[in-house]
Amino acid sequence: MNLLEKRKKKLLLQKRKEERERLRADIENLENEIRHTETIFNLTTDEYLLESAIFERNAQNAKMNYLLKLAREI
Numbered sequence: 419m420n421l422l423e424k425r426k427k428k429l430l431l432q433k434r435k436e437e438r439e440r441l442r443a444d445i446e447n448l449e450n451e452i453r454h455t456e457t458i459f460n461l462t463t464d465e466y467l468l469e470s471a472i473f474e475r476n477a478q479n480a481k482m483n484y485l486l487k488l489a490r491e492i
Contacts, residue, residue, distance in 0.1 A: 434492060437492055438489075438492055441485060441488055441489055441492065444485055445482070445485050445486075445489070448478060448481060448482055448485065451478060452475070452478050452482075455471050455474050455475050455478060456471075456475070458471045459471040459472070459475070
């Protein structure tokens with residue numbers, strides 16, 4: 419393996435590490451959003467706000483599934 423190949427490999431490994439860190443941060447942020455949505459759902463009695471929280475939670479589920487799929491591929 420020559421010097422150029424080693425540099426390419428090192429850059430690729432660094433890029434993957436950065437992707438994993440960014441993905442981990444995205445998942446943590448989404449977990450916080452989910453907790454916030456669940457708090458709204460548990461504390462509100464307004465029909466429209468409840469419906470909004472349900473739709474938001476479903477969207478968050480879809481986003482989490484996507485992020486977890488990406489995490490498995492890395």
